[in-house]
Amino acid sequence: MSVEVDFSKVLKRALKQGGEFAELFLEETGTSSIVCEDNRIERIIAGTDMGVGLRVIFGHKTSYGYCNAFSEKSLLELASSVSSAVREKGRLADFNVPAEPSASGLEVRVLPDSVPISQKVSMVGRADERARSRDRRVRQVKVVYRDFNQKVTVANSEGLLVEDNRIGTLFFVQVVSVQDGITQTGYEPVGGSIGFELFEVYPPERVADIATNRSLLMLGAREAPMGRMSVVLSSEAGGTMIHEAIGHGLEADLVQQDLSVYARRVGEEVASPLITVVDDSTLPQKRGSFCFDDEGIPAQRTVLVENGVLQGYLFDRLTAGKDGVQSTGNGRRESYRYKPIPRMTNTFIASGSSNPEDIIRSVQQGLFVKKMGGGQVDTVNGNFVFEVSEGYLIADGRVGDPVRGATLTGNGPEVLKQIDMVGDGLGFTIGTCGKEGQGVPVASGQPTLRIPEIVVGGKAK
Numbered sequence: 001m002s003v004e005v006d007f008s009k010v011l012k013r014a015l016k017q018g019g020e021f022a023e024l025f026l027e028e029t030g031t032s033s034i035v036c037e038d039n040r041i042e043r044i045i046a047g048t049d050m051g052v053g054l055r056v057i058f059g060h061k062t063s064y065g066y067c068n069a070f071s072e073k074s075l076l077e078l079a080s081s082v083s084s085a086v087r088e089k090g091r092l093a094d095f096n097v098p099a100e101p102s103a104s105g106l107e108v109r110v111l112p113d114s115v116p117i118s119q120k121v122s123m124v125g126r127a128d129e130r131a132r133s134r135d136r137r138v139r140q141v142k143v144v145y146r147d148f149n150q151k152v153t154v155a156n157s158e159g160l161l162v163e164d165n166r167i168g169t170l171f172f173v174q175v176v177s178v179q180d181g182i183t184q185t186g187y188e189p190v191g192g193s194i195g196f197e198l199f200e201v202y203p204p205e206r207v208a209d210i211a212t213n214r215s216l217l218m219l220g221a222r223e224a225p226m227g228r229m230s231v232v233l234s235s236e237a238g239g240t241m242i243h244e245a246i247g248h249g250l251e252a253d254l255v256q257q258d259l260s261v262y263a264r265r266v267g268e269e270v271a272s273p274l275i276t277v278v279d280d281s282t283l284p285q286k287r288g289s290f291c292f293d294d295e296g297i298p299a300q301r302t303v304l305v306e307n308g309v310l311q312g313y314l315f316d317r318l319t320a321g322k323d324g325v326q327s328t329g330n331g332r333r334e335s336y337r338y339k340p341i342p343r344m345t346n347t348f349i350a351s352g353s354s355n356p357e358d359i360i361r362s363v364q365q366g367l368f369v370k371k372m373g374g375g376q377v378d379t380v381n382g383n384f385v386f387e388v389s390e391g392y393l394i395a396d397g398r399v400g401d402p403v404r405g406a407t408l409t410g411n412g413p414e415v416l417k418q419i420d421m422v423g424d425g426l427g428f429t430i431g432t433c434g435k436e437g438q439g440v441p442v443a444s445g446q447p448t449l450r451i452p453e454i455v456v457g458g459k460a461k
Helices: 007-014 072-083 117-134 204-219 240-250 252-256 317-323 356-361 412-418
Strands: 021-037 040-058 061-067 102-105 138-156 161-179 182-192 227-233 277-280 301-306 346-349 365-377 383-395 398-404 407-411 427-435 438-446 449-457
Touching (some): 007 021, 021 117, 040 317, 117 138, 161 204, 182 204, 182 383, 182 427, 204 383, 240 301, 240 346, 240 383, 240 438, 252 317, 412 449
Parallel strands (some): 227 365, 346 438
Antiparallel strands (some): 040 061, 161 182, 227 449, 407 449, 427 438
């Protein structure tokens, strides 16, 4: 991103009325999106969004503004506007932003920008055709393709100037099937910090088959039983529960507001000794990966829980300043229109040593969760409810009949302490995490886990 602006001049103007820290976030994001519904292409959207966000931190508070102009005159006007809200004097630091940034970007083999839109439409059409041709019970199919190329520049009053180029591709298929008045939905997303080579690993037909199979399978499934029982979460289930049940509770802004059950518990045992929880934005091709966060802090691996003991939280610059610690590189924002806040990236439970098949064999009667659905959690007390989109009964150590309508209800800290077997494999799911009206790309992962007892919601006997 080439911008002829004296960043030092703009940042010093932003600090003219006081404040301890000023930052510019420049963004240029090109996107394309294709949506197919009802057997036709509904939307093809391509475009570029550009803008600049400017913030000043003063007394652990933030003044923020943004504009869509990149001229020095416009940015100086923005700086004057943002600085006018500062009500606490600070010492103007003597700094100069470097002339050339430190540039970075994750490796991508096939740039989505280099692929004709006709080829992208073809991928969507192939998935739609495959899903519709599978079975007469398939009534609705939705296929979505999206890619983005985000170029960001961060300059701040500490003399930092970095650039990051982020590229991502997302593809998902949703299938609705109907039989005898029963309606079931199958959904399968793939993607990450990856280019069009995504489809070498996940051809559109394969994604369509997975979504369709899940929808059709659940049509013939019986109602899930309800009650307290043993549950095995497959690594294929992804880390939805971990993301919600513990991840959000470890974001420092919620901790500092006493809106987390994990507040003031560093050094305490919050999970089974078998559990280690990690947030890592350096993982290759994962959806939550980058080289620098949206405050210019290098991507890093942060161990949050180690062998069951809480080690720390996820910080951005503002929350790190409040606690007198360093940022963990988790300052993220949806775009230049938003100020950064602490967010997860790729969050997962580390692999253990148990064979997943042995974990299943250890359960006499219970539920095997192959795929999690949506859910919600109260970060204040840790209570959660999650849907199971694909589940099976376990009988005598074997995976048996599929069941539908199951939910998992429990308390995050209590469930994490109960886990007594952790598998030696690791699976990830992808998503867009929402918080304070902002959505950012994330990945969540886990190995196969055994929970000796948890409340399963379903149909009463």
